[in-house]
Amino acid sequence: MLRQWWFLRTAGAFSRAHSGCSTSSGVKPKREIPADGLQLSDFIRESTRKQRQKAIIPSIEDTREYLNPEDLNGNGRSVCYVTYGCQMNVSDMEIVRSIMTKNGFVETEKREKADIVLLMTCSIRDGAEKKVWNQLKLIKGNSVNRRQIVGVLGCMAERVRHGLLEKRNLVHLVAGPDSYRDLPRLVAVATGGSNAINVQLSLEETYADVQPIRVNADTKTAFISIMRGCDNMCTYCVVPFTRGRERSRPIESIVEEVRILRDQGYKQITLLGQNVNSYRDMSSTEFAPSTSALPGFKTVYKPKTGGLTFTSLLEKVSDAAPEVRFRFTSPHPKDFPMQLIELISSRKNLCKQLHLPAQSGDDETLERMGRGYTRDLYLRLVDDIRHIIPDVSLTSDFIAGFCGETEEAHQNTLSLIRAVRYSFCFVFPYSMRGKTRAHHRLTDDVPEEVKQRRHLDLTTVFREEALKLNESLIGTEQIVLIEGKSKRDESCSVGRIDGGEKTVFDNSELQLEPGQYAKVIITEATSQTLRAKLIGKANV
């Protein structure tokens, strides 16, 4: 029955308007998609064309006339959710959970038996994709459900596209980051025996109206996605191709979600996006004073004007939930106006922790990466931040062995890490990604073993500096937001101080719960963890 309806749909005029969203049971898509996928310009062209054609493109509602409505209902079928990649993926999976649950699907942890397994995937490095391929083989090998549907969602779905379906026995459904509302239909199509794929990127989708079903609710910490996509086009990075153009959620929908979480007792909210501080709510009729970045920082796109900025958003969420701690990730160094730094300094519930991804400490490498700043500008930003927020904790991302990186360039990165003293750094060996500007114009010329050695150097130096920083906290009083019990010792609780450092302390006396604040004195430090003595209960 389903298949019959589906043939009708793909054979009709609808398929002409829907090349990014096709099924492939012998029906050739109208437009040829190159084996290595489309370029960003294709998505934009395609998306703009579709915006214009909006009136004639059927929405998900419209497809119901082609599918039996019952086929879109999960009717209690079980779904196992598996998440890889960044925090955005964790947050996206919460949106997927919500969409699936609303449509009658039920979550299960039993992967082998599940009717449907959905993998939220990452493409940032080759290794991230290899992990997913291995997992797909494992899922197939261990499954005891012959009719099990396996879906690949997220960045790898968007990048590899039809390449995933070629392994017909491993993957039956492919859904890119902007097509999660379409999942019930895609599952129905896959259930009918056809491959189901929707990798259409959108200029508008933010899932603002979807109330996520949160994981880790017991830690009383939550993510809120405030924007999607990225316009920065750093030359090494695949994200603009997998997540499309940058767009921001309306401010009111974010503040409303903050209120809901506040009322549910959440005590830490992390605002998420690929470039959170370029957030702009263009839908608002409110006018915010314009804020400009430090002079010298550049963007690859025309500077955005109008709308409400990230500074306004932070101000509003901070007002809406004074008992909740706010963090955000990832900001870009180019979007740090003074007003933003001053706001963070002046509000108790805006954590004094900033992620300032540097990527490199070498000017020529930064230029090739297209980051829009020099080492000197970056260090000036750090100085300004430390001047206004003296006790700020800084964290960063670095890439080891980018195209053309010399030993001297690597030394410059090591010296930047020493100069800044980060409390944590994520360090990655460079992995060339198809479609990026580096792929087109640069050569991946640093041998693998050199990348590995530089990776180790960067990790060693950031740890040495983090240890010194953490040791300097010994004897200070801090407020920890408790997230749960220590895995090693049940009588101990674990949480984070305002600066984000993980802190463990004996809580057997007061038995404070996750979501409560504890006043502690730091007693010991390693490069990654602090130990503390509990003094009493506290407020934010």
Ligand code: SAH
């Ligand atoms: N938008 C965020 C996160 C991007 S992905 C930001 O700009 O900070 C997270 C990190 O992965 C990047 O900061 C970068 O350090 C790393 N990364 C991105 N592409 C990479 C690649 N091709 N190889 C190795 N690391 C990469």
Ligand code: SF4
């Ligand atoms: Fe990638 Fe750069 Fe965008 Fe971050 S800011 S997602 S590194 S392109």
Ligand code: F3S
């Ligand atoms: Fe990976 Fe996509 Fe996040 S590539 S890092 S899952 S935005």
